[in-house]
Amino acid sequence: MAISPKLRRTAAPRGFRRVAAGIAATTAIALLATACGGGGDEPAASGAPSGGGESQDLTITFIPKQLNNPYTDVVLAGGKKGAEAAGFVKSNIVGPLEASASSQVSFINAETQAATSVIVIAANDPDAVGPALQEARDGGAKIVAFDSDTAEQYRDVFISQVVSKDVALIQTKQISDQIGGKGEIAILSATANATNQNEWIKFMKEDLETNPAYKDIKLVTTVYGDDDDTKSFQEAQGLLQAYPDLKGIISPTTVGIAATARYLSTSKYKGKVALTGLGLPNEMRAYVKDGTVKEFALWDPAQLGQVAAYAGKALADGTITGKPGDKFMAGDLGEKVVGEKNIVIVGPPTSFNAENIDKYDF
Amino acid sequence: MSEVLTEERRGLTGVARLLLNRGAIMIYVVVAVLLYCIVAVPRFASVRTTGFLLLDVIPILMIAIPMTLVIISGEIDLSVASTAGLASAVMGVLWAGGAGMGTVIVVCLLVGLVAGAVNGILVAVVGLPSLAVTIGTLALYRGLALVVIGDDAVANFPRGLTQFATSKIGTTGIPVVMLLVLALAVIFGVILHFTPFGRALFALGFSTEAAQFVGIKVNRAKFLLYVATGLISAMTGVFWTLRYSSARSDNASGLELAVIAGVLLGGVSIFGGKGSIPGVVAGVLLIGIVNYALRLQRISDVVLIIVTGSLLIVSVVGPSLFDWLRRAQHDRRVHRSLVTATGISPTGNTSTTS
Numbered sequence A: 001m002a003i004s005p006k007l008r009r010t011a012a013p014r015g016f017r018r019v020a021a022g023i024a025a026t027t028a029i030a031l032l033a034t035a036c037g038g039g040g041d042e043p044a045a046s047g048a049p050s051g052g053g054e055s056q057d058l059t060i061t062f063i064p065k066q067l068n069n070p071y072t073d074v075v076l077a078g079g080k081k082g083a084e085a086a087g088f089v090k091s092n093i094v095g096p097l098e099a100s101a102s103s104q105v106s107f108i109n110a111e112t113q114a115a116t117s118v119i120v121i122a123a124n125d126p127d128a129v130g131p132a133l134q135e136a137r138d139g140g141a142k143i144v145a146f147d148s149d150t151a152e153q154y155r156d157v158f159i160s161q162v163v164s165k166d167v168a169l170i171q172t173k174q175i176s177d178q179i180g181g182k183g184e185i186a187i188l189s190a191t192a193n194a195t196n197q198n199e200w201i202k203f204m205k206e207d208l209e210t211n212p213a214y215k216d217i218k219l220v221t222t223v224y225g226d227d228d229d230t231k232s233f234q235e236a237q238g239l240l241q242a243y244p245d246l247k248g249i250i251s252p253t254t255v256g257i258a259a260t261a262r263y264l265s266t267s268k269y270k271g272k273v274a275l276t277g278l279g280l281p282n283e284m285r286a287y288v289k290d291g292t293v294k295e296f297a298l299w300d301p302a303q304l305g306q307v308a309a310y311a312g313k314a315l316a317d318g319t320i321t322g323k324p325g326d327k328f329m330a331g332d333l334g335e336k337v338v339g340e341k342n343i344v345i346v347g348p349p350t351s352f353n354a355e356n357i358d359k360y361d362f
Numbered sequence B: 001m002s003e004v005l006t007e008e009r010r011g012l013t014g015v016a017r018l019l020l021n022r023g024a025i026m027i028y029v030v031v032a033v034l035l036y037c038i039v040a041v042p043r044f045a046s047v048r049t050t051g052f053l054l055l056d057v058i059p060i061l062m063i064a065i066p067m068t069l070v071i072i073s074g075e076i077d078l079s080v081a082s083t084a085g086l087a088s089a090v091m092g093v094l095w096a097g098g099a100g101m102g103t104v105i106v107v108c109l110l111v112g113l114v115a116g117a118v119n120g121i122l123v124a125v126v127g128l129p130s131l132a133v134t135i136g137t138l139a140l141y142r143g144l145a146l147v148v149i150g151d152d153a154v155a156n157f158p159r160g161l162t163q164f165a166t167s168k169i170g171t172t173g174i175p176v177v178m179l180l181v182l183a184l185a186v187i188f189g190v191i192l193h194f195t196p197f198g199r200a201l202f203a204l205g206f207s208t209e210a211a212q213f214v215g216i217k218v219n220r221a222k223f224l225l226y227v228a229t230g231l232i233s234a235m236t237g238v239f240w241t242l243r244y245s246s247a248r249s250d251n252a253s254g255l256e257l258a259v260i261a262g263v264l265l266g267g268v269s270i271f272g273g274k275g276s277i278p279g280v281v282a283g284v285l286l287i288g289i290v291n292y293a294l295r296l297q298r299i300s301d302v303v304l305i306i307v308t309g310s311l312l313i314v315s316v317v318g319p320s321l322f323d324w325l326r327r328a329q330h331d332r333r334v335h336r337s338l339v340t341a342t343g344i345s346p347t348g349n350t351s352t353t354s
Helices: A004-047 A070-086 A105-113 A130-138 A164-179 A195-210 A229-242 A254-265 A281-289 A301-317 B002-009 B014-020 B022-040 B047-072 B080-096 B101-125 B130-149 B159-166 B177-194 B196-206 B208-213 B218-243 B255-265 B277-296 B301-342
Strands: A059-063 A090-093 A118-121 A142-146 A157-160 A183-189 A217-224 A246-251 A274-277 A295-298 A327-329 A335-337 A343-345 A350-353
Touching: A059 A070, A059 A105, A059 A301, A070 A090, A070 A301, A105 A118, A105 A130, A105 B047, A105 B277, A118 A130, A118 A301, A130 A142, A142 A301, A157 A301, A164 A183, A164 A195, A164 A217, A164 A246, A164 A274, A164 A295, A183 A195, A183 A229, A183 A254, A195 A217, A217 A229, A229 A246, A229 A254, A246 A254, A254 A274, A254 A281, A274 A295, A281 A295, A281 A350, A301 A327, A301 A335, A335 A343, B014 B022, B022 B277, B047 B080, B047 B177, B047 B196, B047 B218, B047 B255, B047 B277, B080 B101, B080 B130, B080 B218, B080 B255, B101 B130, B101 B218, B159 B218, B177 B196, B177 B277, B196 B208, B196 B218, B208 B218, B255 B277, B255 B301, B277 B301
Parallel strands: A059 A090, A059 A118, A118 A142, A142 A157, A157 A343, A183 A217, A183 A246, A246 A274
Antiparallel strands: A295 A350, A327 A335
């Protein structure tokens, strides 16, 4: 019985221990927040009344559709470079891990609170980000949409990669150059109802019919590889069996052109049947080097980020307001003009061939 | 000796119990973290934070409340986010089709009721394991949402309504919808903690058989819980649609995991039988605050999910580890006192001074 007082004594410490555990957890979280927050102190310091410098400390933040996407990474790398060259004191990249409609909103909110001067966004949903962007604008931020547009009323400008028609025309020109302006050609597309591809194909057909330089070129068929590697490979094979006189193939999709190139490079048609279209330099490099493909097209995603950064700078400086007809300099890319619906076109698509392909890494 | 053991095992009582249970501890942690963020995180201390943070947290909080009851009763519902998505899709299609907003909302809530009832029937009546059933309906309801609205998005909801969804109470920064969430928390809190039905859920979570023996209508209870979860998920879907003014099939995807993380962090045992509504509210708020503070510092979401994951592991493993340590300590003490009592102690004074 001499034991019981001792036990009663332990009842209280048990409660304390729980509290202690709570305190321990709190401290851990606090430490974590501080550790992570190390980098966050700088902008806070510079965001406070800045030491009397004439030019404001402009900041820019890129919000892509999602992080860790190879294509997006190239765009963002261009954006960061552009932001530095344009003269932003700080550029940040934040974004969700999944490209769902509403996932970008809390990032926009955080930027609003950070009083970021320019927000560059590729919208996952044109409307879901709207109210949040409006709130950011009310706080004084300039909004640049790029890659994927928001509803028009929520942004100052939209930076678009290319004009659809230009994408079509460069491909017809390339195929014509490669087959000597004469002979049968075919198109190997993505899915039958792919919006982008169908628009390009429409322009290609128009161009082939109306342009006198192409009067000897005959488009025999359009097949669909469904952006599936195996299916595209088989369709390419089928095309050459069905049309023995085929001189060239246009594949306006990165999956299709890579699969077709792979088939051609291992067949007797290598170097004899021309192939062009839209491809990724990294995927096409081997086929350009081994002579299967002479030239293909795409845009340079890095330029998109660069122009977006310069547009943001011009807006923040007040040089432009984003209305049609406004002009601004985009560094080494030259002067850009704001067009209808406040859209800025980055430029014509880029052609890739044996000479320049090693300069690109995407 | 048996007397000693019961005394040692006795839980906390009275005021101590109220102030030192898991839920209360969570509240202290939330308050402490909140104070810390206000002091240490730049820009955190502002009315804007209140608004943005709570708007982010509301969907999770809404579903977490009925989910608490489901998990306490020893079951789980993974289909909640898909139900919200389905409600959102239905809302979009009906509104685009020209139905009145009143009708639209009522139909959406009915969709939620039916979705919950299907879960309820499969779990409570057919007797299938809830994990399997709701993984199935998670895919099924999301699939139905896709069938209903496809790849489209409907965005032209009346401006008054979408503004109401994000409107704040005066200058406090607290969203008006928070009042609804508060009401839900109170209603479900009272049901869980102060009614025979609620207390029965704890019994159910400990042992379904035992609960049946003491006369609890197990099936009816489970069925009702799933219907409630479905209904509130649909409500969340409606709120989500208006808050982001966009009805899409992928709305609220992945939300179920955030909900369950919050519930578990709030001290609800995943095995059932333990937990409280105040604890869960604190758990959800804790995740919300930590996420918000990190995001404000532009910490990558990669770090964010690691932090959330770690918090969850700590909250689940922590108590078990604690229990284990306490038991080990207790065993040692009993052993030692036995030794002292019988007087054959070789190590003299340790038991009295420690």
